[in-house]
Amino acid sequence: MKTQSLSGSDRYPVHDSTSRRGGYGLKPGLEYKKIKRTGLLPAFVCCGLLAAAFPVADMAVRSERYLSLPDSPVSILLHADWQMMSMLNVLLLVVAACILYHTEVSDNALLKMCSLPLKESSLFFSKILLLIPMLIFTLALEAAALGFCCWHWLSFSPEALTELAYSMGFSLLLLLPAALLSLLLACACKNMWISLGIGVVCIFTATMLPADNFLLSLFPYAMPFQILAGMQKETITGFSTAAALESLGLCAAEIIFLKIRRWSA
C-alpha cells in the first residue's frame, strides 16, 4: 500500500513531458495559487466597482447636462467618464504587474523557479494569461455600470449593447501592450518601487501627451485612454494593428531580455 502510493503519480504529480524537457509549460492555474494571499483578486473587484461608480455618480449628479447631447448614449457616457475609468484601469494594471513579480522576488522564489525545468519566459506568459481574465472581469463590471446608466438615464437599445461590447473589446486590446510592458518592467526590476515608479512616470507621461498626435498616442500607456465611439475607421484599424504589433514586439522583447539576463548572469 505504502510503496504503491509513493510510486503512484498522485503523490508526486508528474507534469506533462514538455515541461520536463523544458518546454513552454504555461500554468496560469499555478500563478493563480500564488496570488491567493496577495489580495490581487479583491483589488480587481474593488477597482472595477470604483471605476463603475464614476459614470453612475456622474449621471446621478448631473444627468441633465448629458440628456440633450446628440451622440449615441454609449458615446456620451464614454466621453464623459472614460478618462477617469481608464486611468484607474491602467493604475491597477501597473500595481498588479508589480505584485505578480514582487511575490516571486521577495523571498528569492524566482531563483528557485529558474532552477526548475521550466523556461523562464513561460512564467511571464502564465502571468499575462492570468492577468487577462482579471482585466476582462474589471471591464465587464465597468460595462455593466455603463449599460445601467444607458438604461436608467438615457435610451437603451440592442444597438447600444453591441456598441458597448465593441468598445470594451477594443479597450481590452488597447490595454494589452500596457499590461505586457508593465510585466516586462516588473520582471526586469528586482525592487518593486523601481518598477512601480517607472510605471507611474509612464502613466504621467501618457497624460501629458497631446491627444491629437496619432504617433504619440501609440505609446503603450496612452492607448488605453482612447475611446472607440466616434472614431474614424482608419484610426480604429491603426490602433488595433499598433496594439497587436506592440504586444507581439513586447513578447519578443521579453524572451530576448530573459535570454540575455540568463547569459550574462
Added chain:
Amino acid sequence: MKTRLNNLDTDARQSRQTGRNINILSLVRVELRKTRRSGIQWILLAADIILWMPSILNAHLNFGMQAEGISPEHNFLIQGFMGMAWFMFPASMIVVTVLLTQTERSNHGILKMLALPVSTTRLCLAKFLVLLSLAGAQMLMSAGMYFVSAAIASHTRNYPFMLPPLFVLREAGLMYLAAVPMLAFFWLLSVCIQTPVFSVGMGLASIVPSVLIINTKLWLTYPMAYPFFVITAEYGKLATILETAQVELFPWIPVAIGITVVCLAASCLCFGRAERK
C-alpha cells in the same frame, strides 16, 4: 567611512546609555542613508524632467491666455505646477512610501530595527520625516527644472519666461506645506495595510477623484486634493479674469492639522505591530 561607523557606534552607545532616548535626528540620518542606493532619486528626477518637457515644447500656447487674463510667464509656471500637483507629485510619493516600507521588509531588516533599543514611535516618525524630506527634494528638483525649462523657453520664444526665484520658491513651498496632510495619510496607508496591493492601490486610486473633489465642498476633508486646490487657488489669484475658489484659512488649517495628527498617531500605533506578533 571609519568616522561614519564611529558616529553610528557613538549613536548606539548613547542610545544604550539613555535607554530609548536616541536622538530623532540621528535616526533620520540613518534612515536617509538606507535610501541612498535605492535609485529613487532618479525616478523623481525623471518625473520632473517629463513634467517640464511639454511646457518647453508648447511654450507658444502661453501667449493665448487673454481670456483668463494671466501673463504668459505666470501661466508657464502654474500650468507646470498644476500638472505636478494633480498626479505626479502624489503618485511619486506613493512610490516613496513603497520604498520606505519594502526595503526593510525584504530580508527582515525591520525585525532587526525593532530589536534595537529605539522607541518604535520615533522610528516611525523618523521614517515619516524621510518621506517629508524626499518630498521636499522632489519639490526643489521641480523648481530647479522650472528654471532650466524657463531659460530654454525664453531662448526659443524670445520672451522672458523667467520669474523671480523667490516667487517660484514661494509657490513650491505653499504646495509642499499643503501636501503634508496627504503625505501623513499615505504613510498611514503604507504602515497599517500590510498587503502592498491594497496600500498602493488605495493610495493611487485616491488620487484620481481629486480633480472632481476640488470643485465640491468636500475638498476640505480630502487631503489628497489639498496641493491641487492650493495651486488652483494661486492660478485664480494670478489670472485677473478667472475666478477660482480661494483658500480660507480658518476651517482649513485646523482640519489639516487634525488629519495630520490623527494619521501620524495611528501610524505610530500600528508601526511594527504585524512584525511583533
